[in-house]
Amino acid sequence: MDLRLVIFDVDGTLVNSRAAIVHAMRAGFAAVGRDYPGDAACLRGVGLSVDVMFRALVPDAPDTELVALRSAYQQAYYDHRASLGSEAMAPFYDGARDALDRFRAQDTLLMAAATGKSLRGMQAMIADHGLEGYFQSVQTADHHPSKPHPSMIHQVLSDTGVDPARAVMVGDTSFDMQMGRAAGVATIGVSWGYHPAEALDADQIITDFAQLDAAVDALTGGHP
Structure with a gap:
């Protein structure tokens, strides 16, 4: 596939x-x-x-x-x-869970996480938010150099076997965008996070999760 x-x-x-x-x-x-x-x-x-x-x-x-x-x-x-x-401590942004559910329903679209969180913190987040089975690869700060080093994305690509041209990094900071570029994948910046949108230098910027599907399709070649 x-x-x-x-x-x-x-x-x-x-x-x-x-x-x-x-x-x-x-x-x-x-x-x-x-x-x-x-x-x-x-x-x-x-x-x-x-x-x-x-x-x-x-x-x-x-x-x-x-x-x-x-x-x-x-x-x-x-x-x-x-x-x-x-x-309760870290709730989903509006539309985030719906976006994850839409992507999970697509047989040929995989999801992964690349986060500065610890593995312990990420495991708690997945359990508390009911996200077991959503991510085919989860990479955390425990086993990689800090962002923007591309190590986490390299491991995700290796785990999933997806071509970098068919992958995209979604994040809210310039570190995420720099990491994506260093790994050779497209980047989508979100406007609601911890860095201002104008500082992200992303391939695309979205202001709402409803815009994510079209941005992903545009940057990964659309549905196969």
């Missing part, structure tokens, strides 16, 4: 985890006695691996402090999720 592939970022693309990330960031910085750098600065780094994100936020911090900051951030995030559940 002539398969096509849609690779999704998660935070800021499929689910709105803004409040949860800000909550955990504030807790992390408080735990190490650092001034909070502000919501905007922290959200600009969403999508990067946690270590890379914190190094960019506090470049003068020693490694021991960065380890403590990461640990406090992750623990606050996990505790928050345990209290609320992923569905």
